[in-house]
Amino acid sequence: MTKTIPAYQRIKNAILDNIHSGKWQAGKAISTEMALAKEFGVSRMTVNRALKELSEERVLERRQGSGTFVAQQQFNHTFVEVRNIAQDLKSANRDYQAQVVSKRAITANMLDDELRRKFGIETAEALSAHSKNDDVANSAGATVLYEVKIIHFADGQPIQFEERWVDAKKVPEFIEQDFSVVNTSDYLIAKSPLERGSYTIRALAAPEEIATFLKIAPQSPTLVLRRQTYSAGQVVTFVKMWHAGDRYQFSGEL
Amino acid sequence: MTKTIPAYQRIKNAILDNIHSGKWQAGKAISTEMALAKEFGVSRMTVNRALKELSEERVLERRQGSGTFVAQQQFNHTFVEVRNIAQDLKSANRDYQAQVVSKRAITANMLDDELRRKFGIETAEALSAHSKNDDVANSAGATVLYEVKIIHFADGQPIQFEERWVDAKKVPEFIEQDFSVVNTSDYLIAKSPLERGSYTIRALAAPEEIATFLKIAPQSPTLVLRRQTYSAGQVVTFVKMWHAGDRYQFSGEL
DNA sequence: TAGTGGTCTAGACCACGTT
DNA sequence: ACGTGGTCTAGACCACTAA
Missing domain, CATH: 1.10.10.10 (Winged helix-like DNA-binding domain superfamily/Winged helix DNA-binding domain)
Structure with a gap:
């Protein structure tokens, strides 16, 4: 038939x-x-x-x-697919595990410049420069971001080291989750309508800390995906994902 | 109105x-x-x-x-755009230049295993094993692939080292082009209806040769995009593009 | 079997570019 | 003014799923 x-x-x-x-x-x-x-x-x-x-x-x-x-054939842009690592590994039928290395709340006065700019958070100093109300001291000491660091394993081998920061106001219960069970992306998708994101992929030499977690030699090549995701025009989460160069690759078709 | x-x-x-x-x-x-x-x-x-x-x-x-x-929100796949480097750099208003390092025709008996498999070319030995006609000697000595190696510069600094192989039968005039003027991708797009491609992105330590061309230290991290493009079900071109890790990144939005 | 989406028709009027 | 694509209608029959 x-x-x-x-x-x-x-x-x-x-x-x-x-x-x-x-x-x-x-x-x-x-x-x-x-x-x-x-x-x-x-x-x-x-x-x-x-x-x-x-x-x-x-x-x-x-x-x-x-x-x-x-149409004039335009093969100029090539879209490479980057998948969710947990689902990616599971669907490849590999044994997936996640280990939470650290989890903490960050207050405004602990923030470094890069994160402060990304999340559009003003410093205590910046605030006091143009406002003198009592909120200044409070906001400097208040939790503004959550930070988690997670190692993702495939068949017992570290594949990805994830460093993630989340706006505490937008996803207040984020820090309470057990990320050895729930994937961070999956949780955020469920909690917050992620609307837009921007991404970069680079090859960088592994710093000491990351090399240790990935069990590779310091300075060896790592594939780094940085992504920030917006909801309602504001950054909700910023993540750096470090992959051992010889153990992981992004691939796709078009 | x-x-x-x-x-x-x-x-x-x-x-x-x-x-x-x-x-x-x-x-x-x-x-x-x-x-x-x-x-x-x-x-x-x-x-x-x-x-x-x-x-x-x-x-x-x-x-x-x-x-x-x-639908269940699926933010699992992230598409990262990889642009044509010449157009990319020109549109970023940077001074673009290409230098052809080498250009040659490859015969069947010079092919290494990886390329042979990719382009589906049989070796002289493999051919003689199941056929005894006169074509064997000919095909072993005949040009089957063209190979070019090109350095792409932005503002005088090497940004990408391109190694490309092209099926000589499908694009016979390829080798005659001046790739310091015409971009390889642009030429192939014009000549052959590129239908499908597959891609991988990896972070690798730079081998000696590539490090020299990119003017970076050997073993430093490079971002490597490998792409093969098909037309009518057969591989037309295979390319490896090496980028100095600290000078180039792929980026995109979704 | 009843209800859903998948496809298709033979018209119609409108928005836009070209002449 | 004319011809193009853009949208829309009020039907119709078919393919598939669930009860």
Whole structure:
């Protein structure tokens, strides 16, 4: 029993064939919706769906009032997928474990500059410079961030060292969780609608502390993913994930 | 003059509001197409479009015969964008230059195992084991791959060392190009419809040769992107791009 | 079997670009 | 003004799931 192929899919395939065979060149206009509807014996809506999907797939480019064109192939950007490490390892059928190395609350006056800027937290000094109310002393001593450091193991071997900071106001119960059981990302996703994030991937020499946790030689290459995630325009969490260079890689397809 | 918002977009927004406000919980079923059509006073096709797009955006999950459900938020995959280095540096308004270090044709009997497997090329020995025609000697001595090694500079500083291999049969004029002027990726994109690719990113200690070209200390961390690109199911090109760890990073948003 | 989503039709009117 | 794509309708039949 052969499956029935939807009409819009047949049309998509026919168009792709025309492009791959070179009959329709990049940048050139293709037949109009009306013409294709007549040619394939379907309604214009069906052709419209095929063309809309192909333009979402960046195969075609549509310009209202003008026509439909074969897109210039743009292979400039390559998207590499970075998965959640716990799920990644589990789905690879490897034995996954997490060990919490440290967990603490940080007050405003303990913050270093990088974190202060990232989370947009003012220092006690900065506050006192333009305000003189009683909150100054309080806010300097109040918990503003939670910090956790976790080692992730696959088959007993350390794979990732995670350093994470979370805005204490936005996720107050964060510090109470047992992160040897609950993944930090999974918890934050459940608690807070993560809207947007930015990421960098770098290769860095392992500092002493990280090398020890990953059981590698100091200064050996590590793959470092830094990510900050926003909710309602403010940073909710910032994380640095250190991977032993010879034990982990990011990979993907496009 | 306010722009008219399409009906399907109004419906999408209303659904997103219901999800963000917590009225519709993750995993739970939402109203049916018929119900929503009645509620918003539109046809079922319009509701269908809104729901289809939201399911493509992974906000909803649709199961034929069963219903439409709020998707479990999956922030597991993070897509990191890797751009074409020449365009990347130029758009960052930095002075870009490329220096071709070497360029050569490789015959079958010169190939190492990794490349042979990647491009699916049989060795002379493997060929003679199951065929005895005259092509054996020819194919062993014939050009099968082109190899180029290029250093990419930004503001006079080496940023990327590119090692690339290209199937000589698929892109015969490749070796004749001047890659200090034409970017290898741009040329291949223009010549061959690149269909699919797979990628890995790793952190590796720089071997002697690469360290020299990048003007860094041997064994220092490098960010290595390996990519192979297919056309018509066969590997067209394989490339290793080495970046000095402290001079380059991949970054992106989601 | 009843209800859901998946697809499709044969029209229609509108927004936009080109002429 | 004309032709393009963008959106929308009020039906229809089919494929699938659950009771």
